Amino acid sequence: MTVFVVRRLLALVPVLLGVSTVVFFILHLTPGDPAQMMLGDYATREAVEQLRKEMGLDRPLYVQYGIFVADVARGDLGRSITQRQPVRVLIGQRLVATAELALAAMFIALLVGITLGVLAAVNRGWLDYLITTVSLLGVSAPVFYLGLLLIMLFSVQLEAFPVSGRGGPLLPAIGALFTGDPQPLLTALRHLFLPALTLGLSFSALIARMTRATMLEVLGQDFIRTARAKGLNARLTVLKHALRNAGIPLLTIVGLQLSGLLGGSVLTETVFAWPGLGRLAVDAIFARDFPLVQGTVLTVALIFVLMNLLVDALYGLVDPRVSYA
Amino acid sequence: MPPVLRRFMRNPRAVVGLAICLGVSLVAVFAPHLTREDPEYIDFGKLSQRLERPGVSTPLGRDNFGRDLYSRIVMGTRVSLGVGVSAVLLGMFVGTLLGLLAGFYGGWIDEVIMRTTDVLYAFPAILLALALVAALGPSLTNLVLAISFVSVPGFARVMRGSTVAVRSSEMVEAARATGVGPLRIVVRYVLPNALTPTIVFAAISLASALLTEAGLSFLGLGVQPPTPSWGGILAEGREFLRTAPFMTNFAGLAILVTVVGFNLLGDGIRDVLDPRNGG
Numbered sequence: 001m002t003v004f005v006v007r008r009l010l011a012l013v014p015v016l017l018g019v020s021t022v023v024f025f026i027l028h029l030t031p032g033d034p035a036q037m038m039l040g041d042y043a044t045r046e047a048v049e050q051l052r053k054e055m056g057l058d059r060p061l062y063v064q065y066g067i068f069v070a071d072v073a074r075g076d077l078g079r080s081i082t083q084r085q086p087v088r089v090l091i092g093q094r095l096v097a098t099a100e101l102a103l104a105a106m107f108i109a110l111l112v113g114i115t116l117g118v119l120a121a122v123n124r125g126w127l128d129y130l131i132t133t134v135s136l137l138g139v140s141a142p143v144f145y146l147g148l149l150l151i152m153l154f155s156v157q158l159e160a161f162p163v164s165g166r167g168g169p170l171l172p173a174i175g176a177l178f179t180g181d182p183q184p185l186l187t188a189l190r191h192l193f194l195p196a197l198t199l200g201l202s203f204s205a206l207i208a209r210m211t212r213a214t215m216l217e218v219l220g221q222d223f224i225r226t227a228r229a230k231g232l233n234a235r236l237t238v239l240k241h242a243l244r245n246a247g248i249p250l251l252t253i254v255g256l257q258l259s260g261l262l263g264g265s266v267l268t269e270t271v272f273a274w275p276g277l278g279r280l281a282v283d284a285i286f287a288r289d290f291p292l293v294q295g296t297v298l299t300v301a302l303i304f305v306l307m308n309l310l311v312d313a314l315y316g317l318v319d320p321r322v323s324y325a
Numbered sequence: 326m327p328p329v330l331r332r333f334m335r336n337p338r339a340v341v342g343l344a345i346c347l348g349v350s351l352v353a354v355f356a357p358h359l360t361r362e363d364p365e366y367i368d369f370g371k372l373s374q375r376l377e378r379p380g381v382s383t384p385l386g387r388d389n390f391g392r393d394l395y396s397r398i399v400m401g402t403r404v405s406l407g408v409g410v411s412a413v414l415l416g417m418f419v420g421t422l423l424g425l426l427a428g429f430y431g432g433w434i435d436e437v438i439m440r441t442t443d444v445l446y447a448f449p450a451i452l453l454a455l456a457l458v459a460a461l462g463p464s465l466t467n468l469v470l471a472i473s474f475v476s477v478p479g480f481a482r483v484m485r486g487s488t489v490a491v492r493s494s495e496m497v498e499a500a501r502a503t504g505v506g507p508l509r510i511v512v513r514y515v516l517p518n519a520l521t522p523t524i525v526f527a528a529i530s531l532a533s534a535l536l537t538e539a540g541l542s543f544l545g546l547g548v549q550p551p552t553p554s555w556g557g558i559l560a561e562g563r564e565f566l567r568t569a570p571f572m573t574n575f576a577g578l579a580i581l582v583t584v585v586g587f588n589l590l591g592d593g594i595r596d597v598l599d600p601r602n603g604g
Contacts, residue, residue, distance in 0.1 A: 018444030027460050140532065140584035142539050145559060145577035148566065156567055256446075263449030267540050271563075281452065282544055285459040297456050301447040 008309050019301045020072050023294050024065055033057070037288050055081075055290075068294075077295035082287045087295035090280065095299075098276035100170050101195055102265055108200025109207055109261075114243075114250075116204070117211020121219060122238055131208060138205020143264045147198040147271040154194060164273035167191030195272040203261050210253045214246040221245075248315060255311030259304050332597045339593020345586025349402060356403040360396035365551040367392065376569040386571050389561060394572060398579055401553040406583070408465065408548070409534040412472035416534075417527055419473070420480025421519075425511065427481065428488025439485065442478035450475045450533065451540050458546045468547055472537050476530045483526045487519035521598045528591030532584045539580050555580045 035051040036043070052058050056067060071078065077087035120131035155163045167173075167187035176184045218224065219242050227237045266278030273279070277296055284292035326334070333339050352359065362368075371391035379386040385395040427438040445453070457471035491497055497514050505513075541547035542556030550557060555576045562572030 014440070015444055015447060018440065019447050022444060022448070023456070026456050136585060136588060137581065140588055141581050142536050142543070142556070142559075142577070142584075144540065144543050145573070145580065148559075148563060148573050148577070152566060152570055152573075156570075259446070259449040263451040266449065266451055266455070267543065270544060278452075282455070285455060285546070288459070293456060293459065297448065297452055300449060300452055304449070305447050 005309075005313065008312065012305055012309070015305060016302065017069070019305075020069055020298060021065075023298050023301075024068050027290050027294060028061060028064065051081075072298065077298070078291035080284075080289055080292045082284075082289045082292070087291050090292065091277065091295055091299050094275060094277045094280045096169060096171075097166055097274060098265060098269070098278065100192060101199065101269070101274060101276055102261060104192055104196035105199035105203060105261065105265070105268075108196060109203035110254075111204075112201065113204035113207025114211050116208040118215055118238065118243060120208070120212045121215035128212075132212070135205040135208040135212075138202060139209065141202070142267075143198060143202040144267045144271050146202055147195070147268055150194055150198055151271075161194050162191055163194075165191055166275055195268050195274050198271070199261065199264050199268045202264055203257075206257055206260070207250075207254060210250060210257075211246065214249050214253075215242060217249075218242045218246045251311055251314060255308045258307050258311075262300055262304055329597060333593065336593050336597055338589045339597060342586050342589025342591075342593050345582060346590050349406060349583050349586060352399060353403040353406040356400050359399045360393075362393040362396050364392065364396040364400040364553050367551070376565060376572075378569070379571055385575050386569065388558070388572055389565060389569075394558070394575060397553040397558055398555070398575055401555045401558060401576070402579065402583075404465075404548055404552060404554045405535060405538055405542075405556070405580075408469055408472065408538045408554075409531055412469045412534050412538075413476060413527055413530045414473075415469065416473035416476030416530065417480050417523065420477040421484045421523065423477065424481035424484025424486075425488055425515065428485040429492060429507070429511065429515065431492075435485070438481060442481050445475075445478045451537055454537055454541060455544065455546060458541060463546050463549055465548065465552075468538065468541065471541075472534050475537065476534060479526060479530060480523065483522050484519050487522055488515050491515050491518045521594075525591050525595045525598075528587050528594065532587040532591065535580065535584050535587070 033048070033052070035048050035055060035057055039048055039051060049058075056064055059067075075088065077091070079085065080087050080090055083090060116131045116135065120128040120135075151163055154161045167190060168184055170185075170188050170192070173184035173188040176182075219238075224237060224242055227241050228234070232241075262278075265276065266282060268274065269276045269279040270282055277300060281293065281296035281300070283289075284296060333343075367390045371387070373391070374383075374387050375389055375391040377383055377387040377391075379394075383393055383395065385393075385398060388394050388397065423438050427435040454471040454475050457474060458467055461467040461470065491514055494514075497510055500510055500514065538547055538554070539556030539559070542554045543560045545560065548554035548557050550561075558576035559573050559580070562569065562574075562576060565572055
């Protein structure tokens, strides 16, 4: 297992090098001078020159690239132009908020998605039809529209949940619970609810479709017929034999779709003014803060790649036949 | 009727999908003839009617500048669908070509192309498109370029898969042995084999291209005002959720119905052409 993880981590090096290269060239091979773009049309030539020098833009492209890659390898993502702080610090502040949102959404998505998918695969008929239709609508609805619909329902009509913002970090709030103060946790959860539900429901539609398709495939196989012929309890057959065997393909698909979840979080965070990484990236793009754009995009790609590594490592838990030797 | 077409017409999902796609395409093509008022011009005489609710005189109501929402959504169909279709066609062309090169020649060409697609897959589509538009500057052309760029790796993988499957087949070997040139082999054997998966992938890509366009326009980096696009109208309506939720809802429904249409069409074609589904 350790050997497997180390080998996979080493295999990440070229991918991450590629990712950094793409991010670097997107922002450097574009028409126009980043320094000029950042300062606007009315900046003096001296100010632009000054910024060019500060950003190292006056050096040849290959030198800039070399410096960028070397910095990234050391974990140095440069300084934000607009916020005058190291990019790494800014990202660190936002990472936890995005992690809270993504984990809560993932929990909802797996719970709702797998349940609906299994139900649809087992009860072919009107229930299957209903679930298939709802999940089709779910994968087709833009996540920000779903978010606005939930705001209309829960915040405008029912006035049950706040429209935007984060109610403080979750972990300290859980800590406060032990000192007998439930208020921080309640506030945090109340704020987390709508964004997590939006992103989670949107992703659950995809998982429901995948689960249904995979389950149907597995349920048609011989060993399921054998289990049924032996007179095994129907529920047990589905849950223990079928779902477990559907686990591996399902896990692969979910892993590959995680970038959709991360992309969806960019839009969800914007709708709900959730102070996460996606929001930071969008703000950086609007402010033309190129180091910050590079840093955030790079971090999101890194998260995706690492999560896929985690998915691969999880295979062994789902399927004991997989060995990492 | 050929059997494939008959199977298609018997598949309700495929038929509904096709009907939606055709309907939306017709609206896009004839948009200028279907509008009731200028979708972009702000008539100061109508400012007093801003955010007017849907009614007999204005079927979908008016937006925050007093413009007829129906006309804006109809014109937005042309803009949103136009961006999506051009982006997918461009992405399909480039991606298919790259996949063909990778699958047909193998070796280092294959390695370079496929490792590059691996790298591009590490970015969420919307974020990559966002960074591209930010760097290139927001305009319709750049929007199309960004969205097509994001769809290239998918097409390349689909094409490579089908190419590799045929490359070592006996019919291709026989053709090679009789001295048929590579170009002819590609046209006669490789491309027909890849047609089905590519068409299915194109339909699904269109669905996601529409969502990406809507997302970018929603964030303000897509189609720029006053040009109407569904994502843009939805974003404008966001500020009036309490007073005029219809703005958001009509734009949202337009996106939803269209994306459902392309998803159904993609699923339908796959069901119909999948040899496992009997026939």
